[in-house]
Amino acid sequence: MKLVSDFKDFLADTVNLNQTRINRLEERVETIKDFIRGSDWEPPISTFIEQGSWAHDTIIRPVDIGEFDADLLVKVHAVKGWSAAQYVKELGRVFLDSGRYGDKTVVYDYCVTITYADDCKIDIAPLVMDRDYQGTLEVCNRRTGEFEDSQPVEYTRWMREKNGYSGNNSFRKATRLIKYVRDIKRRFSCQSVLLTTLIGHRIEWFDKDSNAFSDTPSALQTIMGRLDDWLQARPDKPAVPNPALPAQDFADLWNDTQYANFRNFVNKYRKWIDEAIDAATRSDSIEKWRKVFGDDFAKGENVKKAEASAMQRTNAMLLESAAHLDSLVDSIIDFGITILPPWFKSPPHIQVPPWKTTDNVSRNVQVSAEYALQKGGRAHPVQNGEVLPSRGGLWFDVRVNKFQVVPADCYVRWRITNTGAVAMALKKGRGGFERPAEGNRRWEELEYRGVHLAEAFIIRRSDDRLVGHSEPFYVVIK
Structure with missing residues (x-):
């Protein structure tokens, strides 16, 4: 069943960015615009351009303790003799030197990011116009020193055109739902611009006023079906050109x-969506939709919970020795790490931190990871609990207070804990403390099927006291 009314409530109550946050975002952006105009940043400003999910109206509410971000381009006239890096560095300087933004600012390759104490961050990127000849637009890569072509307005026009083919804004709503599944399930990695482009190509001019996009669940089923068909016809990674460039x-x-992981999960979720729409009763349909979206879908309805059933099966697979059954991995692949009980992160072989603690040990410590086929190879960000192959490895890194580097008066130790039948049989459970490999980063090879944990501990140098400890970053190896 489609349950159109339930989708309307689910979007309003759970998925969509609520109006309070939108109003706060708009106020902050206007303040940033005024700040840049009044600063000593040299490039003459032409205008400001919204970009990304905010501009496309596909921005969603952050899940768990995540953040939502908005992209703002500062369109400027070229400054004679300036390098690409200068535009970003100098913009970063005016924010870092200010009393208002200094402690909220990080300068990245293309942009300056302002992170607020709540769940919002704003990326501000210079967009240089007419540098070599009339009509060019270029973003600036601080790391490489290169100017790179960009057409943000054309891309936004393309997205709005695609949405115009659907009824009741259903295309945008389905896009938000797919992003929500990505964020709540954490089963695959796909940056928003890539995901939005893939989705955008699934609707054409001849779909206008058709039943395929007449309401939100119909649009979702159509998009996922067409996307799955396209992906299954391409076992190797295809090109996904920017439609505006x-x-x-x-x-x-x-x-x-x-x-390959994205391709597999789209296929899985496409089948679940078909099953939910084909369900004969409301109760059965809600249960199947919850398999896709979790228990916040049609919340308040008293029906069986797919996740609850999965949790019961999970408990049966877990052993006190941490040599859990291999089938646990299959359940995690389907439902995500949320089905793991709280005690899973404390297996018997895990070692207790040897350091004395301060009165207040911060848990505002965040672990991130990047996957690479080899230690010196190109790395790509992965999410907590994302399913990975038993080859290659992960670079783990750590930040405090969402984006700040670990203070110089502290050092980092990593606790890497393996679980699963293979690792435990080979006495490779580990669970002890390891030094970083480069700076505060730690490299770990991916070898044993199972659900493994990486945690960062921050210790003060002056007295060897523990001052910070992250939540586990779960590594699922299939």
Whole structure:
């Protein structure tokens, strides 16, 4: 069953960015615009351009403790003699030197990011116009020193045109739902611009006023079905050109493993969506939709919960020795790490931190990871709990207070804990403390099927006291 009314409530109550946050975002952006105009940043400002999910109206509410971000381009006239890096560095300087933004600012390759104490961050990127000849638009890569072609307004026009073919804004709503599944399930990696482009290609002018996009669940089923058909016909990673700038291939944001994983999960979710729509009763349909979206879909309805059933099966697979059954991995692949019980992160062989603690040990410590086929190879970000192959490895890194580097008066130790039948049989459970390999980063090979944990501990140098400890970053190896 389609349950159109339930989808309307689910979007309003759970998926869509609520109006309070939108109003706060708009106020902050206007303040940033005024700040840049009044600063000593040299490039003459032409205008400001919204970009990304915010501009496309596909932005969603952050899940768990995540953040939502908005992209703002500062369109400027070229400054004679300036390098690409200068535009970003100098913009970063005016924010870093200010009393208002200094402690909220990080300068990245293309942009300056302002992170607020709540769940919002704003990326501000210079967009240089008419540098070599009339009509060019270029973003600036601080790391490489290169100017790169960009057509943000054309891309936004393309997205709005695609949405115009659907009824009741159903295309945008389905796009938000797919992003929500990505964020809540954490089963695959796909940056928003790549995902939005893939989705955008699934609707054409001849779909206008058709039943395929007449309401939100119909649009979702149509998009996922067409996307799955397209992916299954392409076992190897295809090109995904930027529709506004065909020379740019958004597929470069994936590696081959991430593409294969995305392809598999779209196929799985497509089947679940078909099953939910084909269900004969409301109760059965809600249960199947919850398999896709979790228990917040049609919340308040008293029906069986797919996740609850999965949790019961999970408990049966877990053993006190941490040598859990291999089938646990299959359940995690389907339902995500949320089905793991709280005690899973404390297996018997895990070692207790040897350091004395301060009065207040911060848990505002975040672990991130990047996957690479080899230690010195190109790396791609992966999500907590994302399913990975038993080859290659992960670079783990750590930040505090969402984006700040670990203070110089502290050092980092990593606790890497393996679980699963193979690792435990080979006495490779580990669970002890390891030094970083480069700076505060730690490299770990992916070898044993199972669900493994990486945690960062931050210790003060002056007295060897523990001052910070992250939540586990779950590594699922299939």
